[in-house]
Amino acid sequence: MLTLQFIPYYELQNLTQAQRISKFLRSVRDNKIVLVEGKLDPQEEALLIEKTMEEINKNFKGVEICSVDSMMDADLLKKIRIALAKFILGNRSGFTVIGPASIVREIRKDPNKIELLTTALGSRSRRRR
Amino acid sequence: MFLEMSMKKFIDFINRVFLQVFKGRKNIRIGLYGPVNAGKSSLANRICLDWIGEEMSEVSKIPHETREIKVKEKVTIEKNGKNLSFNLVDTPGIATKIDYEDFMKFGMNQKDAKKRAKEATKGVIEAIKWLENVDCVLVVLDATRNPYDQVNVTIIGNLAARDIPVLIVANKTDLRKSNIKRVQSAFPQYKVVGVSALKGKNIDSFYEELFELVK
Numbered sequence: 001m002l003t004l005q006f007i008p009y010y011e012l013q014n015l016t017q018a019q020r021i022s023k024f025l026r027s028v029r030d031n032k033i034v035l036v037e038g039k040l041d042p043q044e045e046a047l048l049i050e051k052t053m054e055e056i057n058k059n060f061k062g063v064e065i066c067s068v069d070s071m072m073d074a075d076l077l078k079k080i081r082i083a084l085a086k087f088i089l090g091n092r093s094g095f096t097v098i099g100p101a102s103i104v105r106e107i108r109k110d111p112n113k114i115e116l117l118t119t120a121l122g123s124r125s126r127r128r129r
Numbered sequence: 130m131f132l133e134m135s136m137k138k139f140i141d142f143i144n145r146v147f148l149q150v151f152k153g154r155k156n157i158r159i160g161l162y163g164p165v166n167a168g169k170s171s172l173a174n175r176i177c178l179d180w181i182g183e184e185m186s187e188v189s190k191i192p193h194e195t196r197e198i199k200v201k202e203k204v205t206i207e208k209n210g211k212n213l214s215f216n217l218v219d220t221p222g223i224a225t226k227i228d229y230e231d232f233m234k235f236g237m238n239q240k241d242a243k244k245r246a247k248e249a250t251k252g253v254i255e256a257i258k259w260l261e262n263v264d265c266v267l268v269v270l271d272a273t274r275n276p277y278d279q280v281n282v283t284i285i286g287n288l289a290a291r292d293i294p295v296l297i298v299a300n301k302t303d304l305r306k307s308n309i310k311r312v313q314s315a316f317p318q319y320k321v322v323g324v325s326a327l328k329g330k331n332i333d334s335f336y337e338e339l340f341e342l343v344k
Contacts, residue, residue, distance in 0.1 A: 042286025046257050049225055053250040062226025065279050101226035109277045
């Protein structure tokens with residue numbers, strides 16, 4: 001069985017960067033695919049990689065991660081509007097998928113779609129953006 | 130969260146200003162960053178062979194051959210009568226997963242594969258920490274692979290957050306599957322130069338861009 005855990009922004013907003021990373025990794029180590037509301041910032045992604053490396057062992061091989069920014073294709077006016085909303089409400093635009101490498105073999109991203117290639121189900125599931 | 134990020138950016142900015150003021154351009158550090166097996170060490174070797182006549186790193190088809198930071202000091206390149214001196218920093222490839230069983234597929238025994246995996250995890254951490262110590266970065270990508278890979282995005286995002294000048298090197302252009310345009314469309318805000326570090330293809334253009342990068 002494949003479990004998808006949604007983590008809304010309000011569960012993360014009062015946590016420090018380290019606490020958020022620990023929360024993601026706890027779920028991923030329980031073999032859940034985590035869907036986070038909001039895009040992780042680059043430094044958070046780097047910290048996630050560092051912490052993942054620290055935890056790799058015989059049973060935990062690491063993670064697959066993919067962040068999608070809703071601002072990517074926006075025009076200037078829309079970007080300003082999103083940036084303003086981000087400043088007031090926090091960074092909840094876009095989303096991030098983090099899955100255990102033992103289950104999510106690969107996440108393929110291109111400008112129009114994301115593909116999750118899983119190993120556990122022996123099949124290929126797709127999520128279109 | 131916002132305050133945490135702002136403080137980090139401010140400290141990075143101060144560090145960079147101090148580096149510029151006190152280090153001078155002679156000790157500039159150029160880092161080679163990128164995902165695993167993109168050809169960072171091949172490019173490091175190409176630069177070192179061309180300008181100091183010796184290689185600096187081991188290369189291998191087995192992933193994570195470079196598991197420690199390597200620094201070659203005082204590399205001087207010359208172009209159109211101008212000299213550029215720098216310390217070249219070859220870093221381990223950044224990855225989000227490491228499985229020792231992958232190394233065994235290359236004929237490695239379990240003990241060595243586990244040792245390599247352990248060293249590789251430390252190498253990735255070290256590479257990330259070294260982002261604080263480089264002045265310019267050559268992001269080396271395999272032009273035959275999908276440039277939208279999250280590792281690439283994370284590396285480039287971190288460099289942008291620290292205001293570190295970046296040149297993207299789309300490597301392995303000698304291979305038929307390489308696609309420089311795809312790399313350019315993935316990172317339109319950066320200069321991309323296509324090379325084959327192994328064969329030396331388009332390496333002169335690369336050196337020209339290197340001068341531009343540290344200008």
